Amino acid sequence: MTLANTTSTPHARRRSALAARLGTQPALIAAGAARPRNYTANTYPFRASSHVLYLFGADVAERDGFAFYDGAAWALYLPRRDPDDALWEGPRPSFAEIAESTGCAVHGLSELDRALRGRDVATLPAPDLETCETLSRWLGRDVRPRRFTAADEALAEAMIALRLHHDDAAVSELRLAAMATDAAHRAGMRATRPGLRESSVRAAMEAEIIARDLTVAYGSIVTTHGEVLHNEQHHRPLGERDMILADVGAESPGGWAGDVTRAWPVAGRFSTAQRELYEVVLAAQRQAIEAVRPGVRYRDIHLLAGRALATGLCDLGLLRGDPAELHADGVVASFFPHGVGHLLGLDVHDMEDLGDRAGYAPGRSRDPAPGMRYLRLDRDLAPGMALTIEPGIYFIPAVLEDPALDARTGGRIDRARAAAFVAAGARGIRVEDDLLVTADGHEVLSAAVPKTVAAVEAAMQG
């Protein structure tokens, strides 16, 4: 592997920026461990923690390694490899080569103890216990997922302040992720034919990502039952009248996420009912996207999308009454229970390992009301932020068959009309794009992915 000299690279600049915020406060950040699947040597594909990927990049972020800032400079502490490791894993850059390429000192793990001794060191708890346990051993205190000391909080806030506003290198990576995601969705549209299974469409989509030597940023959703929000099943046959909902995103070489959802008709042409519902979601998404610009509060975009959906649902006869009132009363949440989007970056829900600290501005917190409690982002937008816009309409059996539904909504939901859409295969439709907030508005990073009815139908023809 050739490592470019990166002392003046984006990673080096990020390390300097974090150091400037930390001052003399030391910090230890773990790359993380490979997670066992069924036994220790059979692991899921290793992916370093987003924080270490952010500071050092994927080439350097080795499993079981640590980045340490001692209050003055950054260093890497990496496991020493024994000769048999080369047999199984092949040659890797030496510590000297990594030091040369990063401009940071590189030490064996056994030297970390001495570096930490007597210091009050901040850390970021890893999402997995293996890594937390290692951190606990090194730091002599109980480090646990989602538990932060005051020093940890300060480190988390410093990371958030940086990672919230993407630099040029980050934007390039997000573009690479969006490009591969585009290819995946086009392949899925082309591969769709009645009689195949959902898994065949998923295979066509993921093959585009794997062929680029990339991975998915999250578990793919490719389903004829989009009303199950995190549907992990892919066994169903594709019926002539079904629609597919595909929420599939590629991760760039550096670890940055794409996150795009499209819905398309198995038959290759939208039926009237399918198109009507799709256009309502699309119109709400367009309005929400138009609102994305610096200074706008994200929660207001969520509410805007909800009101647009309310209007569309009334137009379709699914809701009865005044759209504004229906929205204010939370009736829309029966069809649109989730948030309109979230931060996007090295994580598909960026920095969700830090809880709501990244998504929610200081002083703001989750509203437990239906339709609000799954909103993952409530900040005032600023240039450099990346986020998704993803409204949806879902006919959820557990909601629509709830005996208390009429009482709760004042009988304003037309269940028979909902059943007609379900019969037309339009069980759940979401349209999701990835956006970058720019100085004077926004850019849709995933703009190439076919979205209009005409574009989707054309893409399905190949």
Place this chain on the structure above:
Amino acid sequence: MTLANTTSTPHARRRSALAARLGTQPALIAAGAARPRNYTANTYPFRASSHVLYLFGADVAERDGFAFYDGAAWALYLPRRDPDDALWEGPRPSFAEIAESTGCAVHGLSELDRALRGRDVATLPAPDLETCETLSRWLGRDVRPRRFTAADEALAEAMIALRLHHDDAAVSELRLAAMATDAAHRAGMRATRPGLRESSVRAAMEAEIIARDLTVAYGSIVTTHGEVLHNEQHHRPLGERDMILADVGAESPGGWAGDVTRAWPVAGRFSTAQRELYEVVLAAQRQAIEAVRPGVRYRDIHLLAGRALATGLCDLGLLRGDPAELHADGVVASFFPHGVGHLLGLDVHDMEDLGDRAGYAPGRSRDPAPGMRYLRLDRDLAPGMALTIEPGIYFIPAVLEDPALDARTGGRIDRARAAAFVAAGARGIRVEDDLLVTADGHEVLSAAVPKTVAAVEAAMQG
């Protein structure tokens, strides 16, 4: 989901058989937790522990669930789902439905504490700390990966006694895994063309597996550098003179592993050097396979393969001297450092979570000598065992460039000859098949995967 009534199914019979071995000794076996990738909600695809898959099957083996044998009967303790879970994950069978389908009592997790109280309960430590920590809490003792109490050991031995000899249902699953694995290898052969990257071949192979709604049983190796035994890189371009080594296996619907390796020339035709080396590996594999029958000690098959490779390496001029002597002196290990195979079952290295207990018969243990220390199986074969046979020849730079090589091998390795094979793109060749030991010999489960030079070349034409 429709759950068949399974009270008289293979799973029920396995539970009865394990209960018979346990007698009145209670046992708690965890299905395991979903492993976080970058934050808690972004997990790797969940796969239940092989022990629970064995006893209850994939439809019932829920994340965070437990199977408990109280010394008389089996019961399941499963997390209770709140209404919002249905929103995200869709409808699941009720406890009553699972009880009906399994013939076992089904309880919420909160009732497990009472069931365990005052009992000395055996368990099997999970490979991940999250699950071990949960087990520790339930059992009031420190359960850790790879740490076994006397009661745990007895439970492990009882599981091994069962899982070592595959029942008909297990064999059916192994056949399904082999079929999908066959499709993957054929797709990889067809997709190979100079100028593509390794990742394109991998994509073609994994797409066959994903399209069948299956997953890979382990991280795929698809590489032009087969001399790196666990090569996880797929970025290299395919040169005209390269060979691909593909070690890719599908996991069946019930969680059973396929594990097949083939090597093929990027050009579509084996060059003379490529064919010569390939035929040596193939001849050694044939001899080893022929030896597989009840009563044979697996270590002897490993030694047989090593001797066959020694003879072939001498014929090719890579080794100088008497093949038997070269083998006895461990010189062959420079080209064939790993074991000739391992157990196969619900894990690709079956039951490796139990250490060498499954692979090594009582009283036998690893031999630390080169060429022996990676041998994962040393049992006398018996009907119903499944295993792999996978000799290989590798030109490993770290080995061949070692200044001590000549001294260690008495100058009996011809480095220039080795360099010629490397230049011909034959850097590492392994041929691996999955076998079932039968009453009077063996069956090659993966026999359909093209293997002879002629069959591979034909498969590459599509």
